[in-house]
Amino acid sequence: MRVVVPFAAENPKTRLSGVLDADERAAFARAMLADVLDAVRNAGRTPTVLATAPVDVDASVRVDDRSLTTAVNAVLDEDDGSVAVVMADLPLVTSAVLDRLFDADGDVVIAPGRGAGTNALVVRDDEFHTDFHGASYLDHREAAAAVGAEVTVVDSHRLATDVDERADLVEVLVHGDGRAATWLANNGVRIERGNGRVNAVRVDD
Numbered sequence: 246m247r248v249v250v251p252f253a254a255e256n257p258k259t260r261l262s263g264v265l266d267a268d269e270r271a272a273f274a275r276a277m278l279a280d281v282l283d284a285v286r287n288a289g290r291t292p293t294v295l296a297t298a299p300v301d302v303d304a305s306v307r308v309d310d311r312s313l314t315t316a317v318n319a320v321l322d323e324d325d326g327s328v329a330v331v332m333a334d335l336p337l338v339t340s341a342v343l344d345r346l347f348d349a350d351g352d353v354v355i356a357p358g359r360g361a362g363t364n365a366l367v368v369r370d371d372e373f374h375t376d377f378h379g380a381s382y383l384d385h386r387e388a389a390a391a392v393g394a395e396v397t398v399v400d401s402h403r404l405a406t407d408v409d410e411r412a413d414l415v416e417v418l419v420h421g422d423g424r425a426a427t428w429l430a431n432n433g434v435r436i437e438r439g440n441g442r443v444n445a446v447r448v449d450d
């Protein structure tokens with residue numbers, strides 16, 4: 246099975262601008278990517294990074310500067326077998342949860358993200374195409390139905406946790422033990438408990 250890891254190499258994670266500056270977002274995105282690549286390898290697969298620009302990483306890199314949807318669909322179109330797509334902003338993923346994803350039956354296997362997104366997919370149907378952003382989980386279910394593809398959903402906290410916003414950093418600090426969690430700790434991001442809420446704050450906030 247081909248495993249591709251899409252990665253926005255330039256100006257990533259803009260929704261974290263309120264807590265990390267541009268250089269920090271780039272470094273944190275790279276740490277999350279490294280965690281994902283480690284998990285894919287530990288699941289016995291060889292990942293390919295599908296990046297918007299060249300990136301110096303310990304994996305093969307395919308550069309495609311088109312939109313995420315167009316770039317992923319190009320990979321699907323040139324592969325007759327099954328293709329897995331695992332996003333690069335899933336720092337809680339483990340080989341065990343990826344095994345569940347890769348081994349699940351179904352023409353299209355979807356791991357939803359919070360907020361109706363799609364964090365990972367396995368595609369075994371030649372006619373199915375992706376449509377990321379917005380309510381992509383719902384859109385992907387509809388796209389599968391339209392081509393008669395059977396859908397399996399993988400229900401997993403670790404796969405559902407994509408890191409987009411400050412609140413998502415809490416999940417990394419609480420549940421993560423990889424490079425992304427270490428990067429946050431080393432850069433003064435920690436959890437703060439107060440008023441019955443848990444927030445991610447910078448030490449210098």
Ligand SMILES: Nc1nc2c(ncn2[C@@H]2O[C@H](COP(=O)(O)OP(=O)(O)OP(=O)(O)O)[C@@H](O)[C@H]2O)c(=O)[nH]1
Nearest residue numbers: 251252253257258259260295296312313332333334
């Ligand atoms: N190849 C490729 N990957 C992308 C593209 N846009 C986003 N990604 C990756 O797809 C995944 C989900 O994207 P987003 O959550 O929107 O990540 P992002 O673009 O870094 O974050 P924001 O700037 O906050 O939207 C992450 O792994 C990104 O690195 C793109 O245009 N091409």
Ligand SMILES: C[C@H](OP(=O)(O)O)C(=O)O
Nearest residue numbers: 362363377378379381409
């Ligand atoms: C890739 C995209 O991620 P988001 O921008 O919603 O985090 C999606 O889930 O379709």
